[in-house]
Amino acid sequence: MNVLYQNPHEARLLFGRGFRAGMDRREQKKLAAKNEKEIRDEIRKKDGIEEKPEEAAAQKLKEEAADLYDTFDMRVDRHWSDKKLEEMTERDWRIFREDFNISYKGSKIPRPMRSWVESRLSQELLRAVERAGYKTPSPIQMAAIPLGLQQRDVIGIAETGSGKTAAFVLPMLTYISRLPPMSEDNDAEGPYAVVMAPTRELAQQIEDETVKFAHYLGIKVVSIVGGQSIEEQGFKIRQGCEVVIATPGRLIDCLERRYAVLNQCNYVVLDEADRMIDMGFEPQVVGVLDAMPSSNIKPESEDEELDDKRFTDNLYVQCFNATGCGATC
Template identity: 90%
Template sequence: MKRLADSVPVAPSSSSLPPKKPVFLTKAQREQLALQRRQEETEDQKRRQSHVLSNLSHSRPSSDAAPPTATANSDRDRDRDRDRDRDRDRDRDRDHRDRDRDRYSRDRDRERDSERRNRDRDRDREREEEAKVRERARLDKLAERERDKELDAIKEQYLGSKKPKKRVIKPSEKFRFSFDWENTEDTSRDMNALYQNPHEAQLLFGRGFRAGMDRREQKKLAVKYERELREEIRKKEGVEEKPEEAMAQKLKEEAAELYDTFDMRVDRHWTDKKLEEMTERDWRIFREDFNISYKGSRIPRPMRSWAESRLSEELLKAVERAGYKKPSPIQMAAIPLGLQQRDVIGIAETGSGKTAAFVLPMLTYISRLPPISEENEAEGPYAVVMAPTRELAQQIEDETVKFAHFLGIKVVSIVGGQSIEEQGFRIRQGCEVVIATPGRLIDCLERRYAVLNQCNYVVLDEADRMIDMGFEPQVVGVLDAMPSSNFKPENEDEELDEKKIYRTTYMFSATMPPAVERLARKYLRNPVVVTIGTLERQLI
């Protein structure tokens, strides 16, 4: 119980009455007193407000007149509403103008694009018409020219307008038989366009194949014709090729490359046979499939895969590490020849895998020799590779280092643009393979930075380019600096002793100019010419 400081008010008392004691109130009583006091204050305030309002009503001049303050407030509210309406109308008008402007700009852009498309379409149509007219005129002119040639040929045949000139024949050539046909004796060419451009028949009956011809080649031609026809149709319709269509076409092309049971009725294809099951016919088909042709004697069989290459395990591991899945045609033909220490002339285009074709046999040859040590490092390297340019030499060096990863063979490149003293120091430290350009290598030999006393393996990569660039004297100088006591015998029927070290020369070229032929005749012994694809001029 809390003691209240305030006491209950009492009536004035006389001095004779004793003072009253303070009364103690409970909490509920105090709250009730507070409510009564607040209620009294509220009633008093209402009473004063009603009194003020009654005085104002008596002081008004008329009952309808509004107080000045209320009138000012109403005028201000009216002005505010009028300004708000004006701003809203202005915003609405601005929105309409912007909308109209956007619609107009869109319509104008649409019309401009439409006009541009129409102009482009008309221009393309005019160009197509002009191209058709030009093509038609060209064909007409060509046909007229062919008709004139045909008439001239008929006149020449029946009228004999041109008399052949008598040619003076030497007595030695009088009875010599000519194996060549003259141009006038060629009856395969005809003036008629129907015979000049024969159309390949697309068989739509039976099995769809012609008898007496390779079924796989016919399937490949059919797939090629179908692809060209689809491309022409898509080009006319302006439709792009879909991914599923491209995948289906690729599957058809892969299926056309394979032989089925109807293609080879007599026997299996060489790809399904083991090495010991291969026949002469299979090897001939194998060489035809990869456009491999040989010229020489005692030619070994080409290898079909890396497993049949007779390379060491270290080299096969390096080949797999380098990412070579399947040998290229020049590698199939040249590697077995190199393993037999035969001199090889490889004729193939650039980028056909020639580097591995001579590097792998070279590393096999070096692995049979004693390693380079302090006793024999002064005699020079075991093998030399010459390339026409510095870039090609560095590329060959990278490939050689890649294949020699598991053999521990040291490779040094000698090219221009670097210090010759530093390169000579690297050679004197000992290395098995030197890859160089002819000019820098002959400089090292003349300055006694390098010797070739034990070098019996030489490779001339892109020999035709080296000759064209004027390096023939340098190449001859390098070849003469090598020991000549290990040449192979002149008799091509004599078999080589595999245990004996012979001088082996590899020469790769894209063409065979006379200078390259002279080098081959002088420094190569009974070479085997390997040609990949077709060659305009072969070694005679």
């Protein structure tokens, strides 16, 4: 209603060298170029000076630049999904972790993988992943697989159905593929890796998932669970296998009856470790770990181990939980 507010003053900020907050910068840039042209035309008209061709060309370029004013001019970088791996900055990795709700605790953490191509898995495993129908890795796989490939101790927490099994199976198979194949010389020394699960059903699910990938590497997988003949299971282990998937109670029975040994086992996975402890399997889990050679135990300082890169003779323990872990490791 007030005449004073019918024609509000528009600030002209030094021909586009300044901007007002809360407004589209591209529109401000175009408006500044338009205002500059109007002012120059007004000055020329007043002084009776005609516009030179080079000035007209420069003004046209300025208008085109204002029209194409993009995020680079606004000092806002491209999104991480539009960048190559070598172009990623620390800010991009922070945004990436926030997008997928990935958080870490630890030292010298490797970067998460953005896609299967960047995972540094072998070509055989990548083909197996493709045939299994895994299009893009899940957040737990993005975070845990690079750690597993470095043969680091890992405690992974993610909800049920988020792909935790593949998150520990793929690094485990990569590690085993670098070791000597099973033969008559070493098959009596036991498997290279042990996966423990709290229930028979879960152990069988893990076996199905592991076989799906191990088949392409020629790695043999044996499950040791209740409800089946312990003699037959012990016979399968003595025939030689690289991976044993077991429930803690049945595995400790096999070890006590000398059906199986773990003389060369350097890789242990505890799937749903929190549930396993809640169900009272802690003595059995500790018994399985005690059955492994003491020479396989890693040094107390992980930083020292990472600096020395002493990976091949150490024991690697990975826990994957569906909920928060209250265990002291």
